[in-house]
Amino acid sequence: MPAVSAAPHAPPAEVPQYHTHLRAPLTTRVGPDPHVKVHRVEIEKVRAGLPVEINPSVGDGFRVMSWEEWAGRFKTSPEFPECLACGGTNTKEHYFTQTWCRGERAWECESLCLDCLQYSFRGYVDPGFKMPEEAEKERWEALVAEQARLALTEA
Numbered sequence: 001m002p003a004v005s006a007a008p009h010a011p012p013a014e015v016p017q018y019h020t021h022l023r024a025p026l027t028t029r030v031g032p033d034p035h036v037k038v039h040r041v042e043i044e045k046v047r048a049g050l051p052v053e054i055n056p057s058v059g060d061g062f063r064v065m066s067w068e069e070w071a072g073r074f075k076t077s078p079e080f081p082e083c084l085a086c087g088g089t090n091t092k093e094h095y096f097t098q099t100w101c102r103g104e105r106a107w108e109c110e111s112l113c114l115d116c117l118q119y120s121f122r123g124y125v126d127p128g129f130k131m132p133e134e135a136e137k138e139r140w141e142a143l144v145a146e147q148a149r150l151a152l153t154e155a
């Protein structure tokens with residue numbers, strides 16, 4: 001018997017990515033303060049001109065840093081480089097997280113613009129997305145219900 005294969009007219013499989021084929025609008029926030037909680041303490045210190053911990057991969061101790069130096073440890077997002085305030089691309093992504101569950105995804109990212117010092121937050125959730133724990137719980141509940149139904153029909 002021949003192996004089951006995709007229909008000849010099917011397009012080549014594309015590796016799904018977090019930022020492509022979005023099925024819902026993005027949630028965005030932009031302003032002088034970060035929307036996400038990470039790095040807030042350091043951001044306040046850089047803003048106040050207080051010493052910040054040196055990136056452990058570079059050295060140790062604390063140093064007063066410019067925004068360029070502090071943000072130098074982060075990369076510009078290749079997918080979303082634009083600042084939502086000034087439209088420039090001199091940005092550094094200081095936060096990114098994504099969760100995939102059964103092909104549905106949720107993600108958040110935030111970049112600091114080194115030109116205007118505004119934070120651009122973007123968040124996305126696929127319609128129907130469930131956290132893995134939630135999906136697992138539903139799977140178990142369905143299984144338990146099915147077992148109960150079978151037990152009843154066999155009785």
Ligand SMILES: [Zn+2]
Pocket residue numbers: 083084085086087088113114115116117118
């Ligand atoms: Zn900007």
